[in-house]
Amino acid sequence: MTQPREHAVVIGGSLMGLLSARILADHFSRVTLIERDRFAETLESRPGLGQARHLHVLWSRGLEIAEQLFPGLEDELRAADVPEVRVPADMLWLTSAGWRRRFASARLLTFSRDLLDWTVRARLAKTQNLRVLAGHEVTGLLADAGAVTGVEVRERGTTGSGEPLTADLVVDATGRSSKTPAWLERLGYPAVRQTLIDPLLGYASRTYAIPSGFDPGWKALYLQADPPHGTRTGALFPQEGGRWIVSLFGVGEDYPPNEDEGFLEFAKSLRSPVLYEAIRDAEPLTSIVSYRRTANLRRHYERMPAWPRRFLVAGDALCAFNPLYGQGMTVAAKSALTLDACLRADGDLDRLARRFHRKVIKNATGPWLVATGEDLRYDTTRGAAAGVRTRILNRYVDRVQSLANVDPRVCDRFIDVLALTAPPQSLFLPEVLWRAATARPRPPTGPDDLVP
Numbered sequence: 001m002t003q004p005r006e007h008a009v010v011i012g013g014s015l016m017g018l019l020s021a022r023i024l025a026d027h028f029s030r031v032t033l034i035e036r037d038r039f040a041e042t043l044e045s046r047p048g049l050g051q052a053r054h055l056h057v058l059w060s061r062g063l064e065i066a067e068q069l070f071p072g073l074e075d076e077l078r079a080a081d082v083p084e085v086r087v088p089a090d091m092l093w094l095t096s097a098g099w100r101r102r103f104a105s106a107r108l109l110t111f112s113r114d115l116l117d118w119t120v121r122a123r124l125a126k127t128q129n130l131r132v133l134a135g136h137e138v139t140g141l142l143a144d145a146g147a148v149t150g151v152e153v154r155e156r157g158t159t160g161s162g163e164p165l166t167a168d169l170v171v172d173a174t175g176r177s178s179k180t181p182a183w184l185e186r187l188g189y190p191a192v193r194q195t196l197i198d199p200l201l202g203y204a205s206r207t208y209a210i211p212s213g214f215d216p217g218w219k220a221l222y223l224q225a226d227p228p229h230g231t232r233t234g235a236l237f238p239q240e241g242g243r244w245i246v247s248l249f250g251v252g253e254d255y256p257p258n259e260d261e262g263f264l265e266f267a268k269s270l271r272s273p274v275l276y277e278a279i280r281d282a283e284p285l286t287s288i289v290s291y292r293r294t295a296n297l298r299r300h301y302e303r304m305p306a307w308p309r310r311f312l313v314a315g316d317a318l319c320a321f322n323p324l325y326g327q328g329m330t331v332a333a334k335s336a337l338t339l340d341a342c343l344r345a346d347g348d349l350d351r352l353a354r355r356f357h358r359k360v361i362k363n364a365t366g367p368w369l370v371a372t373g374e375d376l377r378y379d380t381t382r383g384a385a386a387g388v389r390t391r392i393l394n395r396y397v398d399r400v401q402s403l404a405n406v407d408p409r410v411c412d413r414f415i416d417v418l419a420l421t422a423p424p425q426s427l428f429l430p431e432v433l434w435r436a437a438t439a440r441p442r443p444p445t446g447p448d449d450l451v452p
């Protein structure tokens with residue numbers, strides 16, 4: 001059955017919301033994107049995107065999709081002076097199994113998160129049938145006879161339940177703090193089941209000016225912890241504007257401090273001094289900011305016994321990952337394509353939610369296993385313990401990881417999984433399995449020994 005596709009509403013103006021709005025504009029006569037923050041004319045941080053002040057890596061699959069939805073986006077980012085980092089050719093990468101040789105494998109454009117959203121938003125603003133309602137927040141859902149029929153929306157800073165805004169489809173893209181569980185309960189739906197696996201990971205980040213003439217033969221650093229005892233990771237990546245973003249991470253409540261001396265001490269305590277030595281005398285451009293809402297969180301909407309028709313939940317609001325592995329934005333981009341495919345495949349909006357949620361969760365399973373599998377290496381992780389299966393898998397991943405340090409083909413396959421261009425199961429293909437079973441990897445001993 002084909003129903004009217006007059007008006008769609010997207011709640012949340014971060015990446016999932018922006019990409020959803022882009023897709024829906026192809027399928028509905030009008031789209032309204034509601035974001036509680038006000039968007040500034042210039043490139044600046046906003047409160048609803050606090051994570052933007054921390055390292056954000058968009059893997060190649062995510063960028064490919066963004067380019068598909070906004071042709072020319074990559075050129076625009078390059079024109080904004082965004083550096084390119086070949087992974088790991090341009091990096092010093094200390095894995096839990098030792099240093100990784102600097103093979104050429106993937107390419108990353110290392111823009112700040114604010115620049116990415118700003119560029120996408122500017123492109124989206126040119127969409128004729130899109131209205132952006134910034135500075136407004138959604139306070140609840142309107143529903144009738146088992147279907148969502150719109151939202152209640154009010155201007156930020158005002159009180160009350162808000163004005164009704166009717167729609168043929170509503171998408172919640174409000175991130176981890178999504179109120180959908182409470183909104184559904186208010187409509188009489190059962191409590192939403194959720195899985196929370198919390199590594200108690202904290203970030204602290206700061207940007208620095210890249211010292212003039214700095215040329216040590218690498219562009220980026222990634223110094224990983226060695227679980228289960230080592231808890232500290234550090235990363236340094238170049239960004240537009242000739243600066244570095246430095247993020248420090250600690251698992252199991254080993255949170256990096258957000259004052260100068262403690263931040264540097266934490267950097268010094270990483271498994272290699274190279275990051276500390278780079279920033280010790282560099283000029284900080286910002287204060288140090290912290291972030292701790294990093295748990296893996298899955299809301300099991302696909303398993304709800306009853307669900308209101310014409311209502312979807314997407315992005316971090318549906319499934320959020322420990323961000324250390326850089327997967328959330330690429331999963332969001334893939335979900336936008338899933339939304340497009342679902343809308344093209346079936347004209348019946350009443351059937352859309354089940355199909356969409358199932359497909360998105362299926363796509364998120366690989367990233368979920370990657371993130372939680374790593375987090376469960378730590379006894380301090382809350383919400384679950386590593387079972388026999390996870391421990392065996394992790395032992396195999398350790399083997400592949402150390403092989404990837406010295407074998408360019410295994411390195412490619414490993415990065416394909418991280419970059420979400422291949423599922424984790426691809427690490428069990430004969431090419432990798434055979435090498436893992438027979439090779440005796442000998443990781444390089446130090447950063448001077450990394451060029452293949």
Ligand SMILES: Cc1cc2nc3c(=O)[nH]c(=O)nc-3n(C[C@H](O)[C@H](O)[C@H](O)COP(=O)(O)OP(=O)(O)OC[C@H]3O[C@@H](n4cnc5c(N)ncnc54)[C@H](O)[C@@H]3O)c2cc1C
Pocket residue numbers: 011012013014015016017034035036037047048049051054055056057058059136137138139173174175176177203291293294314315316317323324325326327328329330332
């Ligand atoms: C510290 C950190 C580092 C990260 N690093 C990476 C990385 O390296 N690579 C990567 O791929 N991903 C990373 N992520 C994940 C990434 O930020 C998210 O996956 C991505 O932003 C998509 O999320 P989203 O759009 O679903 O939700 P969010 O980004 O959380 O955005 C939700 C939006 O909804 C708005 N909103 C909330 N409630 C309302 C309401 N009631 N009405 C209107 N608007 C509302 C908010 O203001 C916000 O703009 C990181 C996350 C964190 C926290």
